[in-house]
Amino acid sequence: MVSTATPKRADTRSTANNSKANTKPTKVKRRSSLVSSLELILVSLAKMFKASANDYCEIETVDGRFNLVMQDGTMVTILKYEGIRSTIDYHQTFMGEIDRLNNYLKNNLNAVNSHKIMVLFRRDDAVNSELNRIVDIQKNTARKVNIRLDSFIDEMRDVYAPYIYDEEIYFALMTNPKILDKSEIAGDYRRTADIVKKYNIPPMSDAQNLLHGLSSLKSIHDTFVSGVISELEHQDFKGVVDKLDVSAAITATGRMMNPRYFDPNFKAFLPNSGMPIPLRWKNRTDPQDLSHVLYPRISDQLMTQTITPLNSKDKAGDITVPKSAVQCGDMVYVPIPLKTPPSPSFSGTSSVMPTFIDFFDRMNQQTTETSDGSSRAIPYAVSFMLSGDGMASIGIKRAVTAVVGWQGAANQQIKAAGDSLQRYKDYGGCVVGLQVSLMTWDEATPRGIERLQIRRSKLWRAAQNWGHAVPLERTGDAVKAYLTHFPLSTMHHAPLCPAPLPDALHLLPLDRPASPFKKGTMVQRTPCGKLIRIEHFSEELAYNYTIISGTMGSGKSMRMNDELFEACLAAGLERLPYIFISDVGVSSSGLVYGIQNALDPSRKHWCVYKRISKSAKDAINPMETAVGLQYPLSNEFDQIRAFLVTLVTPAENEHPEPEMSAVISLIIREAFKFFATDNDQSQPKIYQTGQSHELDLLLRELRISLSETLPLHDLALLCHQLAEQIVSNEEIQQVRKNKLLRARNLAHRYAMPILSDLITVAKKEEIQRIYGDYKTSHGENILDAVTRSLSQAANDYPNFSTFTQFDISDARIASVDLQDVIVKNNRKNNSLFFQIVRMFYKKRIAYSEEDLTRGEIPKDYLDYYSNLVAELKIDKKYMVFDEMHNIKSDNFMIAELERDSREIRKWGIAYYLSSQYISDFGILTKAASRFVVCSQGSPEERKDIVKYLQLTPAQEKRLTSIVGLRSSGMTYLSKVINERNDQYIQFFTSMIGPKRLWLLTTNPEDQAVRSIMRKKHDLETCIDILATVHPRGVKTIVNTLKEQRALEITSSAALSLEEEENIKLGIYTELVDEAIKTYNFIQSQKLRVA
16 A cells, blocks of 8 residues: 655745856855766656646646646646526427537637646535535624524424535636747747746746746636636526636635545635734755745645545455555545546437436436435546647557458447547547546545445446446556546546547536526425525625515415525624514414514513504504604605505405595594694694503603693604603613603604594595585595595494504514404505504614605604614514415505515515415516415415426426425425526425424414413423424324314214314313323433433
8 A cells, every 4th residue: 555645845846047046156055966967867757647736736836816837837727616596408408508609618628738627526525514514604693693593494404405415616717828829839948948048937846836927828718717607607507606716726626536534714824815924944955956945836736635546356244345545644545537427318310418417317216325324425526627639639540440440340430430539520529538437435434345346346337327437447546546536637547538529518417407696595496406595685685675475385484584594694694683464363473472582681571562452552553754854755655555545445445545545644634734733724733631551651751841732743853852862771871761762653643644634634625625616436526525425434343543643663683463453355455554563663764864865854863763774774574464465455454565666675674575476476476586476276276386486397396396394394385586587496405493483383273282282381391292202293193183183072973163273172181191201301311311
């Protein structure tokens, strides 16, 4: 066994014309030229025979920000290729990309020694580095906002880890200096020699040769790289490419070679990298050699571990090591070069070229046991090299067969194949040299070697089934075969075969899925196991407007709850976000209570869940403005008008009367003018003792004595000014300040006009003069219609007829449950309640800098709102509307939500809308920037999905085949529309762990069991018990038990509703008691083992 650990090496290089450059005499005695020459010969032989691992790394230095320079002068640029952001059609999109790449590359790869393209694919089963990075980010956010959610974060990692694989694709684009004319090369060498001579540059035998690059080559290489990137990022293909700077390229190479130990934050010592030259001992005997004060060799920085070729007779315990195996660190790798790459298969007169996805799908099914005993798909790597010398590889063979063709039919086949490729080339095609190598690995332990034998065998068979490829058992130099899977050299170790360029491109991993966002901390995965990042408030979107659809039981509400839960852990949060939810039912209650439970006692009031009733105690005055404002802001005015138009429009009418909007606008303006304090004709509302017992009490505690005629607007301003004067952070002063602000808010509420005031204003002479003679389409005077409708509304909707009583205080996460006020098939009623909650929420968070500059805010409150806008600019804010099918036919609310889509960017608010069918959203589908479709739907529903989301046939086929809820997670269709209007349609799988499932569950049976257990334990203990005993919920168990109990009670007559409820309650209680007993037993067993 020969170890290739890096020994100390003698001087192998000096800069060009170095002996001539040292023109000044030196007193230092020079070494014998005989010794120097002998040393040079010995080192050259050592490099030739690869005596050191470093000898395999040909990266010499860098040239500029993105280009590596190899020892032979070749320039290399590394691209990280993430894949494509849309599910594509093979015949149109994929083949279109192959054609574009072929047209561009054939001119670059037609000549020998011009350009090369190395493509490296790697899939690892054991290194979830990206997942762990996201976990760290989420935990940092949790610490920053002081929320105890680490157990849920760890559970997320544990749930996804068995299904996710680290997957990377890199392109190494190479340009050989031989592409230049000899005169250009000679000119560059002369310029280098002149620099050496002018500045008397010393030898750099143990450092990077910083003068090694050819300036004439750079422009050619940069043009080649730009062209490849442009084709990969073509708008029809949507590839995601990141050109790595030289530092990132070196780090990526190191991580490919040694992902377990190579630090992802490593920064190589390179020119212009920002890293200082490290301190090193001088270990060269030549006193003129200043290598120790220059950048160290890149090979020394990369080749940090011993690489040992293993003999097939070597054993790990009783297990024989696979042939051509190499050990690097604590891992053993087995490379498998392909003697013959995959080839087309023929069906009749047509041929079908295999693609990388054919091989990937087969490998995804090849599983082996891992070190922890679980079953995982095989880790593997594939290395491709495309070079411009395809015909040269068979030139000699064809010449020989022409002479000795009589010896056998095989020679004739070689000649025929060569002739066919030559004809293809003669007709304008490009024949490239194609080299392909595969590799798998496992731990360097007896059990690992045993698994490696199985992995190698499965990889071998998968290769044979990939277009009839022929693997090569003996690799020759095993270390070189191993290292050919990394961009360390311009040469590839696999046998070179000629191939038409389009066929070679077919084999590359071009159509792997990529995340729709470059950043993000919300983890999803593809059905095939690639980690996907979803980003809240992504800069790639023009605005954040998400539509989620799915039939009942599809998991849509759970998906939305999970995304909102993840919003509390997003990167960059300074404080807990605002999440305001309008719901019909209790589906969001688990989210609210779960976040509340994770907060310390002093902040639990930040989370509020409330059911609104159709009564005055839950009143929300639609005429109320933002605090301190006697007139509504422009946005508020539009909301109030839309609400009142809906209120006065008969339920049977789909559209309001033609002039109704103008009439309502006039009434609103006159009402606020009438109750303001800024004109002589106004009659502002006066503070009256007894109107609000809370306000009376606060004023007594604050010792504020008032005159009997003080307008409420003035009282609000007085309290506001007194609060603003308090700057002390002492607790007693802060308590007083909070009371003053509360008194201000209450005084402002009672200063506002209400519906009965609008009736009075509508009868004013000014309004009667304008609209007194205007008739509705039914012949009724329009003002009479308005006053009649407002009077009727005061009786029908006590919520809207008085001053605001409904309150969520200073909650940051709130859910208003509308189930007690929503009426099935009552479009007007449902619209009004959705609108009023939306207006209520927006008063808290919908402000922007524009509001400060329009002159609508009184100067006394301008500082307050300036500070509020600055605070809100930092905070993340979400407005959520669930169960949208309740208002799907209401044009008023839909129009308001569509208008919001044009405003939310300046407010910094993300909207979430959820409903059962995509058609429920109507015109809002044109406003959304993101879609989540959780169910396939019926054939009719699928037609709507295809129509609204503009799906291709390939995407529709995937929708019907993989979307849905399974034991391994919920697979859904994702559509993202970015700022440039590029549309990305993909399919992702969301997974929920047992603890998060029980916290966020929307299933009625699960919620009932959780609710009963909450009476016996705190929420955290409840979640632990239920997640341990029933990790996937109790729905199936409850249904089974209900059937059994029903049969026990009666086998003939139908059960009454009361009997059914008693059965369910008994089952729920029994499940709770049994779960607690089981959990206690499990815990006692753990203690006994410990």
